[in-house]
Amino acid sequence: MSETMRAVRIAEHGGPEVLELTEVAVPAPQPGEVLVQVTAVALNNTDLWTREGAYGRPGDPEALSGWRGPIAFPRIQGADVAGRVAAVGADVDESLVGRRVVVDPAIYASGEPDANPIGLMGSERDGGYAEYVTAPAERVHDVTGSPLTDDQLATLPTAYGTALGMIERGRLKEGETVLISGASGGVGIALIQIARARGARVLAVSSGSKIDAVREAGAHEVVDRSRDVVEQVHAAAPEGVDVALDVVAGDLVGDGLPLLREGGRWVVAGALGGYDVTFDVRRLYLHNAQVIGSAMHTPTHFALLMDLARKAEIRPVVAATFPLDQAAQAQEELARRRHVGKIVMHP
Structure with a gap:
């Protein structure tokens, strides 16, 4: 595995022109984390709004802000990752290496099964617009046996997680x-x-x-x-x-x-x-x-979603795919809202 990887990141809020393709160091998994080689990353409205800083803040709806507050730039975007475990940090089961996985992108308020998200991969920590991404081991779900493609699996976390959260809370x-x-x-x-x-x-x-x-x-x-x-x-x-x-x-x-x-x-x-x-x-x-x-999902909701994915009880629709170096075009396509389903990139 090389020391560096290609990644698309933002150094400020703005239009698609702030997306920059760059070479950065492959992140090292910390204790309790895994390193995932990204095979597919899906786009979300969250990517657009985080890039634009469109979330506002309590008491200041017009403030430029990431999902839950100021963003620490530069930030690699991308919440929705499917891929394979390439390496594990200390205290993580090594049998995970090589497994096909989906990453739960939520950063939760606590370790409870019904905890709410207070942060998001791609906004509050680096995301999947890259060849590799790290994630806490307990947020990585083994879907090796799922009949869904990697592209379909990548569409699940934010869109289907948000949907399942809405349906459960409703x-x-x-x-x-x-x-x-x-x-x-x-x-x-x-x-x-x-x-x-x-x-x-x-x-x-x-x-x-x-x-x-x-x-x-x-x-x-x-x-x-x-x-x-x-x-x-x-x-x-x-x-x-x-x-x-x-x-x-x-x-x-x-x-x-x-x-x-x-x-x-x-x-x-x-x-x-x-x-x-x-x-x-x-x-x-x-x-x-x-x-x-309803903001996204809880760990309990996400586990339910992964069960649906393993049994292929849902069939995600992939509208278009782009290479990583066309991240700006992919986001522009998303913003036009002419497509049905999800747009996916291949790092």
Whole structure:
């Protein structure tokens, strides 16, 4: 193994031009860590927003910030890694070497199984836009026997982890009706597939050329975003919606809350439509409804996801692949939102 590796990193917030392909030292796994040779790394909106510094901070929504605060530059981006264990640090089982793995990119608040993430690989520590990346051994999941390809496995951590976290926190049950916004995106497709696997009735919001692909992913009904969404949902589910799984937010929250049945749950995990939200609070308390924030997943959720991956109960859609030296083009393609599924790079 060589001493150096190719990596794409950012030294400041900005547009795609701040992504720099460079040669850096291969990181050494510390005690309790493993070194993973990256075979595929998937892109996420998180990559764009971290690069742009678009997360804001408590009390200062306009502040330039990484996922959970200021970023220590330079930073190698990339949360979603599939690969093979190349080496292990002290105190780590050596039989892991050579195993095919997926890395849980979350940095958790504690070692508890239900801990919430307070940091993310690619933002709070170096990520997978590189030939190698280190990770704590307990965050590396052996998927050697999975029938999914490395590209498909790489799409799982953030999109499917976020989706499973939303579904678990929203307590979606078999037979319930679920409304999914932003349904053609990485998280949206994941939400449709997992909700279908749970036995829910899926209403998805999408538009234009993507509607067929969303239907193919498993949506029972597709609502066209370019027309009156509330009216269409009323028509498709006159008895109301049990759970909304929302990565769009914006006006949809205020317009959509009245669609919830008694005791309904509105789960928000993104703000593609805007973060400044207004709603009629009477629709919340009079109907015992809940608005639930959901950031990624817990270790328990991620273990559930890896079980789904080993059994191939989900089938991730790979929209396009790029080599590492085209990271800027890959991120620009992601930002255009013309694709369905996930974009993957090959270091």
